[in-house]
Structure formats: C-alpha cells, structure tokens
Amino acid sequence: MISPLSYVTPTPSSPWGTYLAQIEAVEPHLGELARWIETLRRPKRSLVVDVPIELDDGRLAHFEGYRVQHNLARGPGKGGVRFHPDVNLEEVMALAAWMTVKSAALNLPYGGAKGGIRVDPKTLSMKELERLTRRYTSEIGIVIGPNHDIPAPDVNTNAQVMAWMMDTYSMNVGATTTGVVTGKPVPLGGSRGRVKATGRGVFVVGRETARHLGMEISGARVAIQGFGNVGSAAAEMFAAAGAKVIAVQDHAGTVFAGDGLDVAALAAHVRATGSVADFARAEPLGREEFWALPCEFLVPAALEGQLNPARAAQVRARVVLEGANGPTTPEADAILAERGILVVPDVMANAGGVTVSYFEWVQNFSSFFWTEEEINARLDHIMAGAFQQVWETHERMRLPLRTAAFVLACTRVLQAHADRGLYP
Numbered sequence: 121m122i123s124p125l126s127y128v129t130p131t132p133s134s135p136w137g138t139y140l141a142q143i144e145a146v147e148p149h150l151g152e153l154a155r156w157i158e159t160l161r162r163p164k165r166s167l168v169v170d171v172p173i174e175l176d177d178g179r180l181a182h183f184e185g186y187r188v189q190h191n192l193a194r195g196p197g198k199g200g201v202r203f204h205p206d207v208n209l210e211e212v213m214a215l216a217a218w219m220t221v222k223s224a225a226l227n228l229p230y231g232g233a234k235g236g237i238r239v240d241p242k243t244l245s246m247k248e249l250e251r252l253t254r255r256y257t258s259e260i261g262i263v264i265g266p267n268h269d270i271p272a273p274d275v276n277t278n279a280q281v282m283a284w285m286m287d288t289y290s291m292n293v294g295a296t297t298t299g300v301v302t303g304k305p306v307p308l309g310g311s312r313g314r315v316k317a318t319g320r321g322v323f324v325v326g327r328e329t330a331r332h333l334g335m336e337i338s339g340a341r342v343a344i345q346g347f348g349n350v351g352s353a354a355a356e357m358f359a360a361a362g363a364k365v366i367a368v369q370d371h372a373g374t375v376f377a378g379d380g381l382d383v384a385a386l387a388a389h390v391r392a393t394g395s396v397a398d399f400a401r402a403e404p405l406g407r408e409e410f411w412a413l414p415c416e417f418l419v420p421a422a423l424e425g426q427l428n429p430a431r432a433a434q435v436r437a438r439v440v441l442e443g444a445n446g447p448t449t450p451e452a453d454a455i456l457a458e459r460g461i462l463v464v465p466d467v468m469a470n471a472g473g474v475t476v477s478y479f480e481w482v483q484n485f486s487s488f489f490w491t492e493e494e495i496n497a498r499l500d501h502i503m504a505g506a507f508q509q510v511w512e513t514h515e516r517m518r519l520p521l522r523t524a525a526f527v528l529a530c531t532r533v534l535q536a537h538a539d540r541g542l543y544p
C-alpha cells in the first residue's frame with residue numbers, strides 16, 4: 121500500500137494501511153461522491169508537539185505528543201487521547217480517521233480527531249502524569265476547544281486526566297470551559313453513564329446482531345480480549361443479560377471458565393492486582409488458545425492489529441464484535457469472511473463512548489444534566505437505530521458489515537464536502 125503522504129510509510133497491516141484498504145473497498149460504492157474521496161486519505165491537520173516536563177527527581181524529560189484532526193466537514197473534531205509507549209503519528213492518524221467514520225456512521229454532528237503521547241504512564245508518578253497532561257494540553261491548546269475539537273479518554277487515560285485537561289484549557293482561556301473535553305468526572309460536568317458507555321454499546325450492538333441472526337443472548341458464550349474500560353463493562357453487560365463470559369485475556373494473562381467467569385469477582389481481582397492473571401476461580405489458558413475457543417461472540421477490546429491472519433484462521437466464534445479500534449487486520453478480515461464468521465466493525469460496535477460523549481457535550485452547553493436512565497435509554501436508541509441502518513445496507517448491497525458502515529458514513533462525510541463546496 122503506497123500512501124500519497126510523504127510523512128508516513130504504512131504497511132498493509134499497519135493502522136493507516138488498514139484504514140486506506142477500508143477506504144479503497146468503499147470507493148466503488150460512493151457514486152458521484154467518489155470525486156471527493158481523496159480528502160479521506162489525507163488528515164486535515166496533524167500537530168506534533170514536544171512535551172517537556174520536570175521529573176520528581178529534578179531531571180528533565182521530553183515526550184512526543186500528537187493531535188490529528190482527520191476531517192471536520194460535519195462538525196468539530198472528536199476523539200480520545202491515548203498514553204502508550206507505541207503511540208506514533210501514523211497510529212493517531214488512523215484512529216482519527218476511524219473517528220470520522222464512527223461519528224458519521226452514528227450520525228453524530230462531529231468530525232474525527234485523535235491524540236496521544238508516546239509514553240508509558242506506568243513509569244510516571246501521579247504528579248509527573250499531571251504535569252505531562254497539562255503541558256500537552258497547553259501545547260495542543262491552539263487546535264482544541266468546545267467548537268473546534270473535543271478530546272476524551274482512550275487507552276491509559278481516564279476521568280482524572282480529562283479533569284486536568286479541562287482545568288488547563290480553562291486556565292489558559294480564562295473561563296471554566298467544561299465542554300472542551302468529555303469523559304470528565306461527573307461533579308465537573310461529566311455525564312452519568314460515560315464510564316461504561318463504550319462497553320454498554322458493545323453489548324447493545326451484540327444484542328442487535330444476535331436478534332438479526334436468530335441467536336439467544338442468554339447462554340451465549342463470550343470471549344473478551346482486554347479487561348480495561350471497554351472489555352470489563354462489556355463483560356458486565358453480557359453477564360447481566362445471561363451470557364457466559366467464558367474467557368478473558370489481558371496484557372498479562374488469560375483466564376478461562378467453561379461455565380462462565382464471575383465477572384464482578386474478576387473485576388475486583390484486576391483492581392487489586394492490575395491483571396486477570398492468577399484469578400483463582402478460573403483456569404489459566406495459553407495466549408494463542410484464547411483465539412481458538414468455540415464461542416458465539418469473540419470481543420477484541422484491547423489494541424489494534426490483534427486479530428492477525430494466523431489467529432483469524434483459528435477463530436471458532438460465530439461473531440467477532442470489535443470493541444477495540446482496528447483490532448482486525450485486512451488479511452484477517454478476508455479470512456474471517458471466507459470462513460463465514462461475521463465481523464461487526466469497530467466503527468459501530470465501540471461507538472457507545474462517543475455517543476455518550478456527545479450527550480456530555482450537549483449537557484455542558486445547556487448546563488442541564490440528564491439521569492443515567494435517560495442516558496442509557498438514548499444510547500440504546502441511537503445505537504440500535506444506527507445498527508439497523510448498517511444491517512439494511514449490508515443486506516441490500518450485499519456488502520460486509522464493515523464496508524456497509526463505511527458506505528453510510530463516507531456518504532455522509534463526502535455529501536457534507538459536496539454541499540459545502542471547496543473553499544475558496
């Protein structure tokens with residue numbers, strides 16, 4: 121895959137390469153709007169910043185930070201901030217592009233953006249993490265704002281990090297500006313239901329998929345990779361609906377229980393020890409064995425590129441429900457399709473977080489807050505409705521669900537370009 125951009129060199133299975141392959145698949149289905157497609161292959165704006173901080177021992181350290189606004193045709197940028205040692209410009213570009221597609225697939229009035237810092241936050245103290253977050257926020261302050269681009273949590277960032285970002289931005293502009301980030305603590309203008317929203321959305325989309333396939337959720341076997349924000353909440357919702365969460369894998373181990381894991385006890389174990397490894401009420405399982413477990417739902421909810429061709433050849437799930445962003449490489453996608461395994465794409469399955477982020481932003485503008493019941497009901501309504509449209513497109517055009525979601529989303533984005541016209 122050759123990128124027309126000089127500043128990244130993607131490979132077919134790297135995040136930007138994966139995204140470009142997805143755009144290529146959608147191009148033949150866009151009719152006259154295909155005229156505008158090149159815009160989707162070029163992020164609108166990519167900012168790389170140096171983030172220097174003083175460490176607790178007095179030394180100086182420098183980190184690389186990013187904020188990419190992939191497309192702003194339908195509204196301000198929206199997308200998380202990731203703190204991870206592997207973060208790089210190419211990854212942030214792909215994550216920003218998937219946010220463009222996700223916002224449009226859900227018909228939310230946003231473009232797509234993403235940010236991150238190349239850092240292992242586990243090596244920093246809380247004070248160092250706060251200084252890093254505040255300096256990064258100041259550095260990207262020239263492009264973010266409630267009407268410009270609204271960051272949110274992603275891997276290794278949480279409500280506390282969002283509170284520091286909100287405070288830093290507010291100090292710099294001289295007014296408390298709650299709407300600059302979402303995923304804040306509830307007393308600081310955060311939304312009820314936001315913490316579990318992505319996992320809840322994964323469940324809602326799984327439930328709707330099961331309905332279309334004539335499958336029961338009750339008794340369905342679910343295997344989940346990643347037991348962080350997304351994976352643990354999805355596990356909780358599936359278990360509450362009577363499904364059996366038979367296996368969970370995280371960075372340190374894999375645990376299995378054929379009759380279903382006690383999800384609440386596993387969550388307590390992870391809070392206490394930092395990982396699912398050594399959970400007493402389950403059997404340990406090999407890393408690769410996890411992918412070959414017979415189950416109804418396989419939920420990759422950790423990082424991108426986890427479902428590679430070798431693993432795809434082993435999968436014995438009926439449905440792959442993508443909780444993570446970009447967990448399936450294009451080659452693996454093709455293998456799963458050939459083997460008749462339905463893949464429900466990330467841009468639908470994990471859109472619960474951005475949907476409740478949208479609710480949070482709306483509540484911040486109106487300073488009027490909704491109950492958790494209202495939030496959850498609206499989340500369910502929006503996600504089930506969007507999934508129905510994707511499913512109808514998938515059936516009508518005989519396309520994989522991913523391409524169907526991209527057709528719907530890219531049509532909306534490119535129609536916005538066509539209607540707005542090219543400036544000047």
Ligand code: NAD
Nearest residue numbers: 275276318346347348349350370371421422444445470473
């Ligand atoms: P998190 O940091 O809370 O959890 C990540 C989980 O993945 C942890 O359990 C970690 O142990 C596990 N993990 C990391 N490396 C792994 C490896 N090599 N093998 C197995 N497990 C590994 O992150 P999160 O917020 O739950 O995000 C997970 C994924 O979901 C990411 O792709 C993220 O972009 C996506 N996502 C998150 C949100 C959100 O609201 N948090 C929204 C949409 C998409």
